[in-house]
Amino acid sequence: MPYIWGVDSANEATKDLYDCVxxxxxxxxxxxxYLTRVEGASEGITTEEVQLLHNSNTKIMPIYNDFLEAIGERQGLIVAQNAIFHARRLGIPKGKILVANIENFFNIDAAFISGFVEAMYISDYKPGLYHDPDQGQFDRAYCEAVELNDRVAEQTVLWSAEPEYGVTGRRDAPPFQPSEPNCRSNVWGWQYGRDAEACPIDTNLIDQRFYNMLW
Known part of the structure; x- marks a missing residue:
C-alpha cells in the first residue's frame, strides 16, 4: 500500500505559504x-485557496472543527449537518470525506461518534475523524461505538495524531506507523509532524484509499 505525503494548516494556504512548503x-x-473560521483556532478555506490548490494539482482534505465537545447522538448529528452544510456551500461533491476534528482534551462518547457516522452515511459524504488514540477519551468512546454500531468501523476513516514523530520533508517521511484504537478501525491517516518552524504546517501520511476520498 503506497502512502502519500501532504500537509495541513490552520492558516490560509496562500501562494507564499504554498511556495514555502x-x-x-x-x-x-x-x-x-478547515471548512470554517474558528476564533483563535483556524481560518476557513476560501474559494481562492480552492483554486490555488486545485490548480497546483493538490487535493483538499476538508476538516470541520467548530465544536468543543463530542457528547451525545444529537451533537454528533449537528456536527455532521454543519460539516455537510459547509461542504455543499463550497461545492465539495458527494462521495468525498469530511473530517471532524476531535482534540485529545474533548469530552467524547460513543453516542456522538455513532450519530456523526449515521448522519454522514445518509448524506453520501464519507465520515472521517481526526483523533488521538493514546491520550484522552477517544479510544474508549470509539471502541464502544464500534460495539454498538457496525457502521462505525465499516464507514469511518481515522486520521491519527500519534505518535508524534516530528516534521519532515516529503522524501524523509517515516514508515507509516500510526497509533490505533484497541478495536476494529480504518486508520488510514497519520499526522506525524506538527508545528513546523519553517512554515506554519503539519506533515502527514495517508493511504491511497483515504487519498481517493479527498476533494
Missing amino acids: LTQFGKPEYWGR
Missing part, C-alpha cells in the same frame, strides 16, 4: 484545511 518540504499531494 514546496521549497522547504516538497510538493504536497493534499492539503488539510
